[in-house]
Amino acid sequence: MQSILKPLLSMVLIAGSAGAAQAQSPFGKPEDAIKYRQSALFVMGQHFGRIGAVVKGKRPFDKAEVAKNAAIVEEMSKLPWDAFIAGTDKGKTQAKPNIWTEAAKFKSRHEKLEQETAKLAQVAKGGDLDAIKAQFGETGKACKACHDDFRKKD
Amino acid sequence: MQSILKPLLSMVLIAGSAGAAQAQSPFGKPEDAIKYRQSALFVMGQHFGRIGAVVKGKRPFDKAEVAKNAAIVEEMSKLPWDAFIAGTDKGKTQAKPNIWTEAAKFKSRHEKLEQETAKLAQVAKGGDLDAIKAQFGETGKACKACHDDFRKKD
Numbered sequence: 001m002q003s004i005l006k007p008l009l010s011m012v013l014i015a016g017s018a019g020a021a022q023a024q025s026p027f028g029k030p031e032d033a034i035k036y037r038q039s040a041l042f043v044m045g046q047h048f049g050r051i052g053a054v055v056k057g058k059r060p061f062d063k064a065e066v067a068k069n070a071a072i073v074e075e076m077s078k079l080p081w082d083a084f085i086a087g088t089d090k091g092k093t094q095a096k097p098n099i100w101t102e103a104a105k106f107k108s109r110h111e112k113l114e115q116e117t118a119k120l121a122q123v124a125k126g127g128d129l130d131a132i133k134a135q136f137g138e139t140g141k142a143c144k145a146c147h148d149d150f151r152k153k154d
Numbered sequence: 155m156q157s158i159l160k161p162l163l164s165m166v167l168i169a170g171s172a173g174a175a176q177a178q179s180p181f182g183k184p185e186d187a188i189k190y191r192q193s194a195l196f197v198m199g200q201h202f203g204r205i206g207a208v209v210k211g212k213r214p215f216d217k218a219e220v221a222k223n224a225a226i227v228e229e230m231s232k233l234p235w236d237a238f239i240a241g242t243d244k245g246k247t248q249a250k251p252n253i254w255t256e257a258a259k260f261k262s263r264h265e266k267l268e269q270e271t272a273k274l275a276q277v278a279k280g281g282d283l284d285a286i287k288a289q290f291g292e293t294g295k296a297c298k299a300c301h302d303d304f305r306k307k308d
Contacts, residue, residue: 026204026213036200039193043233046190050180059180075229079197 030088037083038093044076048139051124055136063127070117070124070132073139077117081110094152102149109146116142184242191237192247198230202293205278209290217281224271224278224286227293231271235264248306256303263300270296 027033047069053059054066084106089097099106116139123135181187201223207213208220238260243251253260270293277289 026207027200028203032200035196039196042189042193043197046181046186049182053180072229072233075226079226 027083027085030085031091033083033085033088034091034093034095037080040076040079040083044073047072047076048143051120051132051136052140054129055133061129063124066132067121067124067127070121074114074117074121077110077114081107094154096150096152099150106146106150109142109149113139113142113146181237181239184239185245187237187239187242188245188247188249191234194230194233194237198227201226201230202297205274205286205290206294208283209287215283217278220286221275221278221281224275228268228271228275231264231268235261248308250304250306253304260300260304263296263303267293267296267300 027036050059050069051066051073054061084095084099086100089095089100116135120132120135120139123131181190204213204223205220205227208215238249238253240254243249243254270289274286274289274293277285
């Protein structure tokens, strides 16, 4: 009997946890949630980096280009958070477990980032390079504050 | 002499091709360009899939949610194409070499996709489920047409 019960029990447990994950989120499987948030953050990082290159004088200042990059950064900064669903602290992720145990703090961190990216997009539209530099710095601080607390080092 | 010349020549060639890639794109290295386009396409696919679940009756129809997903699909569909830079047909990619040899065809394919995702976002705002279903189908065809011609099978 036991040799039959054990795999059956495993199947029930797996089906149960998959069901719970689906109820919480639109992700088909936990790996998709991890890949999704990493993808959104990577795209955001690339466009933020392009603004950084201008801020650091490594690329010429093109107002329209910076505004476009900042708009994408703002949009991307809204996406990753719903993907930090239960059970996605394992696998190919640098997410620290305290994302789930300090959920209110994590929320305040990413809300701060969203506020700063919205400001960056606004300032970038204005086209004042000094203001863009200042707001780029504030946005970078918001990235770092969250990474320091909630992301494992490479 | 030859033992010195060979590595020197390799360094010159590598430096030369890296310089060319940087001039063409804002990507620091080819791997970043590949990761960027895959990330953008993955995020797009996830949100497109959420609309698909509604279209197939697997998720309840929530107008605001579908409109939000369609808006993200539209925005994401603009991003991947600049990342198909020279030299990124190798490595962890399913990109077929004809992306670069049939560039005009590839452009027409992704422009078609962008047109269809823009229509999908528009239709989704309207909130007519039948119209959303129809435009979801048209958008899916545009995805498939490009994949059939330009993406290697898994």
